[in-house]
Amino acid sequence: MKANAQKWIKPSVLLQPVYEPGKPIEDVARELGLDPAGIIKLASNENPFGPSPRALEAAQRALLHGELYPDGGCVNLRQKLAGRLGLAPEQVIVxxxxxxxxxxxGHALIGPRxxxxxxNPAFAVYKLVTLLFGARPVEVPLLKQRHDLGQLxxxxxxxxxxxxxxxxxxPTGTSNTQEEIEAFVRALPPHVLFVFDEAYSEYIENPPDLRPLIAEGRRVICLRTFSKIYGLAxxxxxxxxAHPALIGALNRVRQPFNVNAIGQAAAAAALDDVEFTARCARENRAGLRRLEAGFVKLGLEYVPSTANFVMVNVRDGGAVFTELQRRGVIVRPLRSYDLPGWVRVTVGTAEQNERLLHELEQVLPR
Ligand SMILES: Cc1ncc(COP(=O)(O)O)c(C=O)c1O
Known part of the structure; x- marks a missing residue:
């Protein structure tokens, strides 16, 4: 099959590295003969409190019209997002x-050479998409696990x-300040697009706000997700x-019905449940403090985090990952990020955090 594949699949595709996701609960249960109900997944930075009940209700209602194509323009959701952000709907893409x-x-901007x-380390998908479009990833090592914008x-x-x-x-959980990012964007030459990924920004109290830079016409796009604090992964x-011209270009290269109707409805309802997200952010901060205190007690080095996960040096990330998994706790080994001694742990519910710390103590290499 491999020799054959080389004849008809593009060589660049055969060379393309593959994303390693966090292990699903069902896979671990099947492979290890465990009861899925007893397994906890702290591997993909999902919300341990699930979605807001309002989002669930909206999703169930939308499912009743599963026979219809979704709104390809995500009009309702885009309007709602634009209203919250104080932007025009033409400045938002879902x-x-x-x-x-x-x-x-990648489709709209990145080409060969x-x-x-x-x-480095950074979210793996940036490099994968760069390679997919035949471009060269230029990886800049972090300084003390934080982005050094001068080096970048x-x-x-x-x-x-x-x-x-x-x-x-x-995977580091570290942040940069408004001042650092603003100065960086102002110094960038105009042929460069700055992608500011705010996947975890709802977990911090005053995240940088790049809307003034967008209003000035700077080449900036900010990305957000319903997969994390909104619990809709x-x-x-x-x-x-971003600027409407960039959003217009991205709309040209997307599929007409790229976002399903159930997701659109759930996301719009989730935006309204501000008490839910505020509670999740509060619980997350308490959970982070608990995990970090637990790591100190176990004598483990960790990177102080501002997100809903934390990176901890367990000396042999692969072994600890395997042992924890046997005990029904799934974490993320970081060998694919060239950090073989480390694992990344999502902040769970209070009960999940206690279980993780307890199991970790049992499996740490002596
Ligand atoms: C930094 C960062 N950006 C983007 C994403 C992707 O999120 P989504 O589920 O919206 O594709 C993740 C998911 O882990 C992430 O960590």
């Missing part, structure tokens, strides 16, 4: 997860088309906001 918008940016600048700027050349930066960053809804 995607099948923010991952899809990252890919649309271009360069795309990103931190130093990596920009005449070939750079896009710079990706998430704040909080995945399975429905795949994310969005981006």
């Amino acid at each position: 995607g099948n997860g923010s991952n899809e918008i990252i890919e649309l940016i 271009d360069e795309v600048v990103m931190g 700027l130093g990596a920009v050349t005449s070939r750079t088309r896009v710079v990706f930066l998430a704040s909080p960053n995945n 399975s429905l795949r809804v994310g969005y981006g906001y």
Whole structure:
């Protein structure tokens, strides 16, 4: 099959690395003969409190019209998002997860021999999309696990088309300030698009606000998602906001019905449940403090996080991942990020956090 594949599949596709997702509960249950009800997944930075009840209700209502194509323009959701952001609906695009918008940016802007600048470690999809479009990823090592924007700027050349930066960053959980990011964007040459990934911004109290830069006409797109604090990862809804010219270009390269109706309805309802998201953010901060205190007690180095996950040095990330999994706790090993000693742990409910710390103590290499 492999020899054969080389004859008819594009060589670039055969060389394309594959994204390693967090392990689903069902897979672990099947592989290890465990009861899925006893397994907890702290591997993909999902919301341990699930979706808001209002989102669930809206999703159920939308399912009753499952025979109809969704609104291809996501009109209602876009209007609602634009209203919240104080932007025009033409400045907002909704995607099948923010991952899809990252890919649309590739379609619209990135070509062979271009360069795309990103931190290392950073969200794996930036590099995958760069490679998919035949461009060269330029990875800039983080400084003390935080993006060093001076270094990132130093990596920009005449070939750079896009710079990706998430704040909080995945997998480190570290953030950059409004001042740092603003100065960085102002220093970027005009042929570069800055992609500011705000997947975890709802977890921090005063996240940077790049809308004034967008209003000035800077080449900036901000990405957000319903997969994290809104607890809707399975429905795949994310969005981006930017200058209407860029949003128009991304709309040209997307599929006509890229976001399903159930996701659109759930996302719109989730936006209204501000008490739910405020509670999730509060619980998350308490959970982070608990996990970090637990790591200190176990003598483990960790990276202080601003997100809903934390990276911890367990000395042998692969072994600890496997052992925890046997005990029904799924975390994320970071070997694919070149951090073989580390795992990334999502902040769970109070009960899940206690269970993780307890099991971790049992399985740590002595
Ligand atoms: C930094 C970052 N950006 C984007 C995403 C993708 O989110 P979505 O589910 O909206 O595709 C993730 C998911 O883990 C992420 O960590």
